Amino acid sequence: MDNTAVPTITLNNGVEIPQVGLGVFQTKEGAEVEQAVGAALEAGYRLIDTAAIYGNEAGVGRAIKASGLPREEIFITTKLWNAHHAYEDALRAFDESLRKLDSGYVDLYLIHWPLPMEGKFVDAWRALEKLYNDKRVRAIGVSNFTPRHLEELLNASETVPTVNQIELHPLFQQKETRAYCAERGIAIESYSPLMQAGEALEHSVIGNLAQKYGKTPAQVILRWHLQSGFIVIPKSARPERIRENLDLFDFELSTDEMRQIDGMDQNRRIGADPDTADFK
Numbered sequence: 187m188d189n190t191a192v193p194t195i196t197l198n199n200g201v202e203i204p205q206v207g208l209g210v211f212q213t214k215e216g217a218e219v220e221q222a223v224g225a226a227l228e229a230g231y232r233l234i235d236t237a238a239i240y241g242n243e244a245g246v247g248r249a250i251k252a253s254g255l256p257r258e259e260i261f262i263t264t265k266l267w268n269a270h271h272a273y274e275d276a277l278r279a280f281d282e283s284l285r286k287l288d289s290g291y292v293d294l295y296l297i298h299w300p301l302p303m304e305g306k307f308v309d310a311w312r313a314l315e316k317l318y319n320d321k322r323v324r325a326i327g328v329s330n331f332t333p334r335h336l337e338e339l340l341n342a343s344e345t346v347p348t349v350n351q352i353e354l355h356p357l358f359q360q361k362e363t364r365a366y367c368a369e370r371g372i373a374i375e376s377y378s379p380l381m382q383a384g385e386a387l388e389h390s391v392i393g394n395l396a397q398k399y400g401k402t403p404a405q406v407i408l409r410w411h412l413q414s415g416f417i418v419i420p421k422s423a424r425p426e427r428i429r430e431n432l433d434l435f436d437f438e439l440s441t442d443e444m445r446q447i448d449g450m451d452q453n454r455r456i457g458a459d460p461d462t463a464d465f466k
């Protein structure tokens with residue numbers, strides 16, 4: 187498809203981010219990630235979401251080079267891993283990510299988890315601010331931050347994160363964090379948007395809408411994310427699903443249908459809780 191059909195969102199620093207991207211968590215380094223990213227770029231994706239801990243930044247970089255697309259047409263997100271919140275460590279970790287991506291800059295750099303028990307995310311944020319001021323990243327943000335973590339960050343810094351990337355899907359809708367971020371101009375990026383192929387895909391509300399529009403359950407859920415104003419980064423390693431997950435622009439859910447999906451919230455988190463997640 188023509189990638190101009192993918193809408194963009196303007197972040198609070200003026201940078202534009204495509205509203206749909208490819209996630210590569212659990213996509214294996216080497217042929218698998220290169221094929222997935224290659225298929226995505228071919229299909230019209232221009233946003234790729236990786237992280238140092240995914241171990242596939244080098245493959246993402248190779249696939250981008252192999253696509254022949256100009257670097258500036260592609261939006262790369264990567265993330266600072268939990269072991270490197272100390273200021274100098276964070277700067278070194280960024281250099282390592284950049285080396286693996288084989289790129290001169292990153293479009294969006296995120297603190298992957300807050301680790302409140304360590305109390306160092308403000309140090310990490312200072313490092314991200316330096317990278318931003320040095321023009322080595324076009325935007326900086328956070329991931330897995332609750333309003334409490336954001337409050338602490340905003341009390342310590344003048345720089346408002348551009349993005350908060352959080353677990354978000356119809357069974358876990360994060361209304362409090364969304365409201366907090368909306369008030370402060372922080373864009374919401376939904377991770378595990380398909381609940382990792384979990385039971386949201388089987389829900390009758392989703393199934394009925396899929397039948398009505400002749401779309402798949404995944405497409406209905408992704409359309410809900412888009413119409414809710416989120417950036418969304420579904421993961422697939424299969425070219426046909428990668429294409430399916432971007433084929434979202436020939437139907438629209440009505441206000442009532444959006445409300446039906448809003449009504450599916452069960453506060454059902456499938457991933458780790460940011461207040462207690464301390465993995466390194």
Ligand SMILES: NC(=O)c1ccc[n+]([C@@H]2O[C@H](COP(=O)([O-])OP(=O)(O)OC[C@H]3O[C@@H](n4cnc5c(N)ncnc54)[C@H](OP(=O)(O)O)[C@@H]3O)[C@@H](O)[C@H]2O)c1
Pocket residue numbers: 208209210211212235236298329330351352376377378379380381382383402404405419420421422423424427430431457
């Ligand atoms: N910041 C964080 O802490 C964090 C945490 C988790 C994820 N993320 C990011 O968010 C991205 C997406 O989240 P996720 O990978 O956890 O989960 P997800 O995108 O909700 O689901 C991925 C799963 O759904 C399957 N799938 C994909 N498209 C499908 C379709 N059209 N129909 C049926 N099944 C489909 C995939 O299988 P196949 O690959 O076999 O198609 C895979 O098993 C990640 O890749 C990563 O970039 C960030």
